Amino acid sequence: MVVRTRLAIAACALLGAAGCSGVEPWVKPYERQNFADPIMAADRNPVAASYLNHVFEAREGARGALGAHGGGCGCN
Amino acid sequence: MRLRSLPALLLLAAGLTAGATAPAPSPAPDFSLPARDGGEVRLSSLKGQVVMINFWATWCGPCRKEMPLLEQLQAKYGPLGFTLLGVNVEPDSAAATAWLKSVPVSFPILFDTRNAVAESFGVQGMPSSVFVDRAGRVRYVHRGYQPGDESQYADLIRSLAKE
Numbered sequence: 051m052v053v054r055t056r057l058a059i060a061a062c063a064l065l066g067a068a069g070c071s072g073v074e075p076w077v078k079p080y081e082r083q084n085f086a087d088p089i090m091a092a093d094r095n096p097v098a099a100s101y102l103n104h105v106f107e108a109r110e111g112a113r114g115a116l117g118a119h120g121g122g123c124g125c126n
Numbered sequence: 127m128r129l130r131s132l133p134a135l136l137l138l139a140a141g142l143t144a145g146a147t148a149p150a151p152s153p154a155p156d157f158s159l160p161a162r163d164g165g166e167v168r169l170s171s172l173k174g175q176v177v178m179i180n181f182w183a184t185w186c187g188p189c190r191k192e193m194p195l196l197e198q199l200q201a202k203y204g205p206l207g208f209t210l211l212g213v214n215v216e217p218d219s220a221a222a223t224a225w226l227k228s229v230p231v232s233f234p235i236l237f238d239t240r241n242a243v244a245e246s247f248g249v250q251g252m253p254s255s256v257f258v259d260r261a262g263r264v265r266y267v268h269r270g271y272q273p274g275d276e277s278q279y280a281d282l283i284r285s286l287a288k289e
Contacts, residue, residue: 079252080215080244083185 151263154179154256155246159213159236162223167211167234170262176208176286177258178279181238181249183214184221188271189253193229195276199283200233206287207260211236215244215252255279259286 077084084090093099103116154177158168169177180196182189193212200210210233214222219237226235238244247256251269259265266282268275 078241078244078249079254080181080183080241080249082252083183083216086185 151259151265154258154262154264155243157243157246159238159243162226162235162237167236169211169258172209173262174207174260176203176206176260176283177211178208178283179211179213179247179256179258181213181215181244181247181252181254181256183216183252184225185216186252190225190229191273192253192271192276193231196279197229197231197233199276199279200231203280203283203287206283208283208287209233213238213243215241215249217241257282257286260289 088094107113107115154169156168156170158166161167169179178196178199180189180192182193184190196210196212200208212231212233212235214235214237216222216237217239219239222235222237236243247254247264247267253271255268256264257266257268265286268278268282
């Protein structure tokens with residue numbers, strides 16, 4: 051039992067060590083212009099998306115839930 | 127139980143700290159890049175000079191902010207045997223040439239469109255400035271830019287120029 055726990059702890063430690071040193075961001079700092087590519091946008095059409103968000107927020111009584119300011123009346 | 131897991135914890139700690147080691151002076155990887163005013167600039171041809179390689183891009187706000195200050199550094203320390211190289215890392219260099227019309231600089235601007243040089247220097251932030259001494263060794267890497275960092279640049283250039 052003790053041996054098994056020890057093995058488990060050692061395995062966890064090894065995994066932890068590998069996890070800390072192995073993972074690197076794959077978009078390099080000098081490649082960050084790629085984030086501004088239109089393909090990275092969640093909404094292809096920002097004007098239509100903001101209108102739909104407004105409708106959704108007013109209908110759900112959740113004005114402000116998607117980042118807009120205002121009360122729950124749907125009038126702003 | 128607590129004592130038994132101590133070696134494992136030590137191993138974990140060693141793994142965590144392994145990434146933060148200070149680099150010893152190593153020879154700067156040589157490169158040759160096309161310059162803005164035509165021709166090529168090779169780093170090894172600048173041996174004997176203190177070289178500051180500044181990696182920048184027009185989408186990087188701090189890079190734009192420090193560019194006029196870099197021009198001042200070049201004007202002030204150029205006579206001491208100091209050369210600044212501005213390496214633009216964008217795949218399309220049109221934005222850089224357009225922007226440099228509003229912020230004129232006299233030091234060479236090089237275009238690393240395929241990011242091979244940025245990769246060979248292991249650039250870990252934008253902007254990054256690599257200080258190469260007269261013997262062609264990387265002595266210091268400065269990541270990022272905050273107002274006031276230019277005095278650190280000046281101190282480094284002065285101390286490297288005295289060697």
